[in-house]
Amino acid sequence: MPGLRHGRERAIVNDYQHISNLIGRYGQIVDEWPRQPDAYADLFTDDAEFTDNGVTIRSRAKLHRLMSLAEEHTRDQPMLAGTRHLMLNPVIEVDGAKGNGSVDLLVIELSADHGWRIRGSGRYHDQYARDVDGTWRFRSRRLQWFKDGGPDPRSPGLGDAYAAVFQSVMNESELQ
Structure with missing residues (x-):
């Protein structure tokens, strides 16, 4: 980075590394089994927003609730089942204590019925903040989602199901 003093360059690289690790942790935590709602919620600011399938969840507490529901839903899932959210091609821009970026997503799924398969693909559009x-x-x-295909083009109702869960979390009274 021409023109930057060594100390400032190191700080910028460090911010990129921290954000890149945040993106990677997201992919690992969202797939962890059993689910870890506290670890998931800690990836977000208190006033965070997460949008998927046209529904936005607002607040870290609501995001914690979302992952708690996922934990309840997958509690009895067979050991050889689940997903991997692969984060690819991150583009990150940092400006002080804020940043913007995008990262491609590839979701692979393991199930007894299908073995391993690609379930969905999309792109996250992110805003980052140093808390x-x-x-x-x-x-x-x-x-x-890629070409608006939703989380699984072979199961078109899955996006609507996810949206209904997101909306139910948002409709719950404010969480403490």
Whole structure:
């Protein structure tokens, strides 16, 4: 980075590394079994927004609730089943304590019926913020599915099911 003093360049590279790790942690935590709602919620700022299938969840508490529901739903899932959210091609721009970026998503799924298969593909559009504790977190995360195919083009109703769960979380009274 021509023109930047060594110390400033190191800080910028460090911010990129921290945000890149945030993106990677997201992919790992969202697939972890059993689910870890606390770890998932900690990836987001208190006032974060997450949008998928046209529905936005607002607040870290609501995102914690979403992952708690996923934990309840997958609790009895067979050991050889689940997904892997692969984060690819990150593009990150940092400006002080804020940043923007995008990252491609490839979801692979393991099931007894199909074995391994590609379930969906999309792109996250992100806003990052260095939180009060100095940790980089998602301020906003919006998922755009490839060609609007939803989370699984072979199961078109899955996107509607996800949207209904998101909406039910948003309709719950405010969480503490």
